[in-house]
Amino acid sequence: MKGTILMSPRSHRLAAVSALLTIVATSMGCAAQTTSGNSGAAGGPSAVPGFDPQAGTIKVGNVLALSGPISATAKEQLVGQQAWFDKVNAAGGIAGKYRVQVVTADNQYNPQLAVQAYQKIAGDVVMLSGVLGSPSVNALVPILDRSSGIMVPSAQDSHLRTIPAVLPPFSSYQTNVVNAVSYLVKTSPTMAKARYCALVMDSEWGKADTDAVTFITKAVGAPLGIVTKFAPLDTAFTAQISELKRDECDVVVFGGAANNLPSVVAAATQLDFQPQWIAEFIANSTAFKKSPIAEYLTKHVLFTGPGAKLDDTSVEGIRVLREALGQTEITVQHVYGYMQALATTQLLEKAVKNGDLSGAGLRRASTELDKLTFQGLGGEVKLGAPADRVLPRTSTIYAYDVAAPSGLSAVAVQYQAPEGSSPDF
Missing domain, CATH: 3.40.50.2300 (Response regulator)
Structure with a gap:
């Protein structure tokens, strides 16, 4: 075959x-x-x-x-x-x-x-x-x-x-994180004082997200909190969410896929952890629109990726x-x-x-x-x-919206951070 x-x-x-x-x-x-x-x-x-x-x-x-x-x-x-x-x-x-x-x-x-x-x-x-x-x-x-x-x-x-x-x-993943944080600060200047953390896959993808949040928090003058990791097929996140909550994280960069996100939301809901999340589009699935996690995604998650208004x-x-x-x-x-x-x-x-x-x-x-x-x-x-x-150097930023195609509504098309970026990204 x-x-x-x-x-x-x-x-x-x-x-x-x-x-x-x-x-x-x-x-x-x-x-x-x-x-x-x-x-x-x-x-x-x-x-x-x-x-x-x-x-x-x-x-x-x-x-x-x-x-x-x-x-x-x-x-x-x-x-x-x-x-x-x-x-x-x-x-x-x-x-x-x-x-x-x-x-x-x-x-x-x-x-x-x-x-x-x-x-x-x-x-x-x-x-x-x-x-x-x-x-x-x-x-x-x-x-x-x-x-x-x-x-x-x-x-x-x-x-x-x-x-x-x-x-x-x-x-790059790094550019998407830089642009998403920049977008948050642009739309709500108080986010420049938020505490930024990360929950990322233990992989090069996770390292890329970590490098990016380290760079952009320094650029906007925001405090950087903890980075906690998980394995690609993990389905239990109570320990990591507990760490993020103890660190009083206001914004969490999530470096994971669609198979991880429901378990992350379940743990966050159980522990009443409600930060602003930033995730790559690969963490989304059309199936989420009719799932119990849709409300949490709508309130708390921005997605990044290529594209335009779909x-x-x-x-x-x-x-x-x-x-x-x-x-x-x-x-x-x-x-x-x-x-x-x-x-x-x-x-x-x-x-x-x-x-x-x-x-x-x-x-x-x-x-x-x-x-x-x-x-x-x-x-x-x-x-x-x-x-x-x-x-x-551009990314499209999506809010979660069950009425939109695949649940993602573009709020900033081909956005580029005015704070600039690392030449390595």
């Missing part, structure tokens, strides 16, 4: 694209690839694993949680990717002639399974259009380096921006997603996957133009792209050499 190919039928909603697809930078190659093989038509790229010029197909891969504690939200990323790839394919494909197919493998949100999942599909894809979780991304970097491969991460630690095996489309079809990316999803509510996870597909497409377009879809060719194409753009869903990523990349 090599993985699952997800192909949606062409829909009348996904009409032909009227303009050429935007070319942007990204580099990624998965299996050990060469430029040898059957050449394509009239000087086109030669066949490599995952690219069949005669069939007119390019296969890209995902390593993500098809099963496990966050499978429902993770699958929304695939839906978002497919929405854009369907539009590309309706217009004839990459460079107007190569249709994109998506191959998936399951890491169950478990980094120990990421390498096995990747090996199942490595020989079938030219690159990875999504790898879920910083630990899984880090596990695959040395493997991709051996084959000159490249991946688009479903992770946002700022250190990923300089890794040649990674094509980063998003603002019902604003004047934004190109939202309009395409709306057409693709029909009556399905748009989530930030859909937006996230859609942006991954945009980055992947821009890289593939450049590599096809260069005539080389090998791993080395994709990496080279990523260095030749000046930037990645995202149809109003995120800031530009400056590319070029990996060491010179610059991630966006």
Whole structure:
């Protein structure tokens, strides 16, 4: 079993694209690839694993949680990717002639399974259009380096921006925390005197959030309290919430996922702990809208991430997603996957133009792209050499609202902290 190919039928909603697809930078190659093989038509790229010029197909891969504690939200990323790839394919494909197919493998949100999942599909894809979780991304970097491969991460630690095996489309975790705290202070100046703490996963993600809250509290002159940690699959948080309450935390940065948040809210409710929480969008699930935690989220939690107002079809990316999803509510996870597909497409377009879809060719194409753009869903990523990349400095801030799509209502679109940010973020 090599993985699952997800192909949606062409829909009348996904009409032909009227303009050429935007070319942007990204580099990624998965299996050990060469430029040898059957050449394509009239000087086109030669066949490599995952690219069949005669069939007119390019296969890209995902390593993500098809099963496990966050499978429902993770699958929304695939839906978002497919929405854009369907539009590309309706217009004839990459460079107007190569249709994109998506191959998936399951890491169950478990980094120990990421390498096995990747090996199942490595020989079938030219690159990875999504790898879920910083630990899984880090596990695959040395493997991709051996084959000159490249991946688009479903992770946002700022250190990923300089890794040649990674094509980063998003603002970093650090930037999202900086912007969220800045937004709180801007909208309520008394928050500059609040006590800021953190409840974070014991991982690089958690370290990123800790670094960010340390930076921004110093910038705004706010006191910094404790940082307490948990394991990715933890379901009991009474001890950590008790610590945060004893420390009299007014604002808590939460670095965790949707499988963790209900247990956090349950413990906070039981202990009557009601700070302002800041969380990444990955901590949200559409299921929360009809759950007992919805009221607490509405009163106490801000979410950060990419995107715009999720019902604003004047934004190109939202309009395409709306057409693709029909009556399905748009989530930030859909937006996230859609942006991954945009980055992947821009890289593939450049590599096809260069005539080389090998791993080395994709990496080279990523260095030749000046930037990645995202149809109003995120800031530009400056590319070029990996060491010179610059991630966006903007984040969209969401309040929780059960009446809004997926429960998130954008209160500040592409907000950028006037306090500035660390160049490391």
